[in-house]
């Protein structure tokens with residue numbers, strides 16, 4: 001059975017002190033809770049090791065927001081998958097639309113990143129999603145399919161089974177404009193079909209597909225009630241422990 005997951009993506013927010021404090025607050029809130037989903041926080045590189053020290057990863061998983069597309073060496077300023085894993089992190093967000101848009105990430109580089117993440121026992125949270133124009137001109141199915149095929153479909157079924165997908169329509173990220181639950185369900189079901197065509201129904205049924213884009217406590221329950229929406233990747237609302245827990249408790 002596929003997992004239900006709520007994951008926070010802190011993006012480029014919080015100083016180290018603020019981030020450790022936020023992680024402690026979420027960890028504390030989960031201590032005596034029995035959420036109906038796995039809970040993960042993905043934090044800036046600088047925060048990984050200190051956050052790992054203050055959380056119980058049996059209750060709160062830790063991830064990075066990116067990793068390099070090379071193993072190691074002369075790549076000034078880059079952080080490798082091995083370095084991420086050495087902090088205690090277990091997950092890594094890859095292919096976020098902000099990385100594709102602002103840092104020129106392509107399916108080719110993402111393929112390398114996915115391979116390196118898996119080689120270092122990190123679970124990729126792989127992001128896909130269309131821009132507004134592609135939603136409006138009706139090409140969004142192809143856009144999302146190509147993003148999956150190009151970066152992931154060279155994986156064996158076993159390795160594909162380790163991936164968490166996050167569908168994040170770019171027009172809904174940070175805009176307050178959430179996809180409706182029906183819009184999310186329609187594209188999530190399509191994505192599951194694409195996976196089934198390649199890897200078979202069992203792999204498709206076991207793949208967690210998260211929704212991301214202006215997800216908040218007030219709309220999470222409706223989105224998560226849809227059969228093909230297995231949870232959320234949360235930006236802004238993950239920066240406040242109470243609102244993040246409000247989304248976790250939407251399950």
Ligand code: 13P
Nearest residue numbers: 009173174213214235236
């Ligand atoms: P918001 O929840 O702030 O819209 O961000 C979504 C996102 O990009 C998560 O990765």
